[in-house]
Amino acid sequence: MLKIIKGGLQTTVQDLGRTGFQKYGVIASGAMDPFAHRTANLLVGNAEQEATLEIALAGPAIEFQEPAFIAICGADLSPTIDGVSVKRWRTLSVNKGSVLKFGAPRTGCRAYIAIAGGISVAPIMNSKSTYLRAGIGGFHGRALDAGDELPIGRIADEAIEALRKASDQEVDWQIPAPRYSAEPIVRLMRGRQFDLFNSTSQQRLFTEAFSVSTDSDRMGYRLEGPQLSLTEPKELISEAVAFGSIQVPADGNPIILLADRQTTGGYPKIGQIASVDLPLATQLKPGDRIRFKEITLEEAQTLFIEQEQQIRQLKVGIRLKMEE
Amino acid sequence: MGFSFSPLGDQAIVVEVGSEIKDTAQKDVRTISALLEASPPPWLIETIPAFTTVAVFYDPAKALYGTVKQELEELLRQTSVELTAAARTIEIPVCYGGEFGPDLEFVAEHNGLTPQQVIDIHTGGEYSVYMIGFAPGFPFIGGMSEKIAAPRRDSPRLRIPERTVGIAGMQTGVYPIETPGGWQLIGRTPLRLFRPEEEIPSLLRAGDKIVFTQITKSEYASWKEDGHAEDH
Structure with missing residues (x-):
């Protein structure tokens, strides 16, 4: 369970969107930065379409009520765990009782927090994405707020071992991350x-x-x-x-x-x-x-196909490293 | 029939069946959507049918634009196939005027009619749904009488409650979710048009016929209470 101490500007549950329902006028939603979303999931051994938390500019404060493995990708919003700065684009181990916070935005606007095992909210129209305007999907169809308790999925024992290894090492995953800029x-x-x-x-x-x-x-x-x-x-x-x-x-x-x-x-x-x-x-x-x-x-x-190949290579690389 | 193809970015292709909003174009759009649904190619992600176009979203990692276009051309040679499914007729009960339809008087005055005459014309029309789009379950409806046409409001309302029935120009429509908007509001239906918990989340579908009927305020209230709105 994740306990939300502070909601932040707009923290929502998002996946890769609600596919197949646009013909009924249903808005797709999903991660604004699909690359960061997918990579964050891969770094914690999730399927790339699993839900993550999308956070914007002013991030939330989250207390982990159980040990977890997470990855933070996308914008640099100065993440810290128990007051210590942590790296983005890599697997992180979080102890029970630890608090994840964010500080000043350095580059970009949106970061994605993937949690090993995923986020346990019920899919609506095959998606966990939050669509705020209609109040559907994600966590009760709304942005997270102080006091919310967000259930997270279980992970297998073998996976825990692999994730521990990945989070212990200083691995260079060679992630082909987009070059975020304030004037791209x-x-x-x-x-x-x-x-x-x-x-x-x-x-x-x-x-x-x-x-x-x-x-x-x-x-x-x-x-x-x-x-x-x-x-x-x-x-x-x-x-x-x-x-x-x-x-x-x-x-x-x-x-x-x-x-x-x-x-x-x-x-x-x-x-x-x-x-x-x-x-x-x-x-x-x-x-x-x-x-x-x-x-x-x-x-x-x-370019699309090249990027898909890079993501596939990354996926294989992460899996091999975790199985070592 | 002649179709034209053009890209909508690197993950979609638009099939255009005509340049005017007509029943024949609408029929072609439905046929194309039905053909794709009946035998979805491996690269297909989803479709967005509109008045004169069908946007076909695909996975470029499975097929590039040229291949998708060619396969669509082959598939669409079958469009001479007649759609066998008969159009459904959906009845939409509306409580007109009062707090639900604050602009009914305006629409009446604008057209030199009484409010009841506006209601009679609105309920007397034969309507069809051309497309669903813009908002979840929002129907673009054709067939309204020009006798009750009315311009949009000069300044849009910030909040229009869900299920409100309105008129804008020659169009009539129903707002499925609360949105801002500039339509003239003439009533409200107890029916929910957007049903996120259902397999098909939209009450209405392109091709449906619509009949509006007038209900009283107490019928409206009991409609909600006895759950008719849930399973109508």
Whole structure:
């Protein structure tokens, strides 16, 4: 059991999202930084889709009421266990009674805490992800708060031995982590309605910086910068959107659609962020800046496959190390 | 029939069946979704059908865009297949006006009608569900009479309670969950449109026919109490 001493800004249970129900209008949700989420799970021997805790900027304080193995991946939010700084992107052993806390955000916005054995909450529509707006999934459909007690899963005795070994050693897992930055260059494909935008807008999209407005959350990031406009006004028929679609409402300020995006939208989509670069966008904080670089679909899919291979290698590497 | 294909990022392809909201386009969209569901290719993740498009999400580690497009083209040669399933008709009871429908008077005045005339026209229409999207279980409904059309509110309400029935322009709809919104609110149904605990979490599906019926406030209240809303 994990006892929440302080909830933090927004700590939610997330997995890789609610797949297969978008056709009923059900929002996908899931980890904003799927790479960090998956890696955290692998480092504690979980399946990569197991739920983790997603924390944002101001992290929670968590008391472990039983010994556990955890991994913290993603943003550097200055994690400490019993007051001692701990490393990210590796297996950590936590004693019964220890308290995990977070301090000042150094890089990025969201960190993921995976716990060996996973988080024991009931899946809704095959997913443990929290969808705050509808109050479903995760821990009673809401963010964690002081006093909550979060049940965690059991792990087999053999696994405990392996995890202990992994947490004792200073292993370099060679994790191909994204290069989080407060002004990243994010690779972008042309969106389905790219051609409807005037040439100035098309050009400015790939040459100028946009800043992340305070009106940004798990649903989407509203950007400020050059105004983007269509050659002529056009009414569009609502159609599907995806994680990382960039749509432009009539006011000309683009919005990046993220984990809690609606399933469909009627605004023109000027671009679509390459899947491998999504973490660079979702780790931005309000006030950070973002630039876009054009990439083709073929390049994006090649990068996607390369990253999947790297994750598979990491998985095998971790398993071998734990079995040594 | 001619379909066009284009990418929606590196994990989805959009099949476009037409450029206008029409029954034929809607039928093609349903056929494509049904074909994919009946024999899901190994690369298929999920689909999002809309008015004139079906977005097909796939795993690029299993098949790249070119392969997915080619396999879809082959699959869609079968779209001459007629859908055999008859459209369902779903009755949606609505308690119109009062606290549930604060804008009923506005819609009436805007169209030079009495509130009861608005209700009669709204319940007299034949509606069909074109797509589910935007919010969990939210139906895009076609078929409302232009006699009761009304513009959106100048400033949207911050909270519209779940199950509220509204009008925006030529459209009518029902909000499944509490959301902000600019629709003119004319009533509320005791039926839950979003049912997260059920295998199919949406009461309505694309292709459904809808009939609105008028109920009184006490019928509304007892509907809730006796659990009709749960198993209707």
